[in-house]
Amino acid sequence: xxxVYTDFSIWDTHRTQSPWLLFHDSPRMxxxxxxxxxxxxxxxxxxxxxxxxxxxxxxxxxxxxxxxGDFIVKN
Numbered sequence: 415x416x417x418v419y420t421d422f423s424i425w426d427t428h429r430t431q432s433p434w435l436l437f438h439d440s441p442r443m444x445x446x447x448x449x450x451x452x453x454x455x456x457x458x459x460x461x462x463x464x465x466x467x468x469x470x471x472x473x474x475x476x477x478x479x480x481x482x483g484d485f486i487v488k489n
Contacts (some may be wrong), residue, residue: 416441416445417445417449418445418449418452419449420447420449420453420462421444422446422449422461422478423439424461424462424463424477424478424481425462425463425477425480428477428478428480428481428484432481432484432485433484433488434444434487435488436485436488437488439462440489443485443489444485444489447481447482447485450481450482451480459467460476460478461478462475462476462477462478463477467478475488
C-alpha cells in the first residue's frame with residue numbers, strides 16, 4: 415500500500431468520485447481501499463463518515479461496503 419487516507423466522507427463520494435477514481439486513477443483508489451481495510455483491521459468497522467479520524471456512527475447503511483464491493487467487481 416502506498417498512501418494512507420483518513421477522514422472519509424464516503425456518503426458524499428461513493429456514487430461519483432470513487433467510481434471515477436477506479437477507472438481514471440486506479441492506484442489511488444487501491445490506496446483508498448487499502449485505507450478502508452486498515453481502518454477495519456484497527457477499529458473493527460468499515461468507515462462511513464468519519465470526523466477527527468474516528469467513527470461518528472451517524473450514517474445509515476455502509477457506504478464503505480458499497481465502495482469496496484464496486485472495487486472488487488470492477489477491478
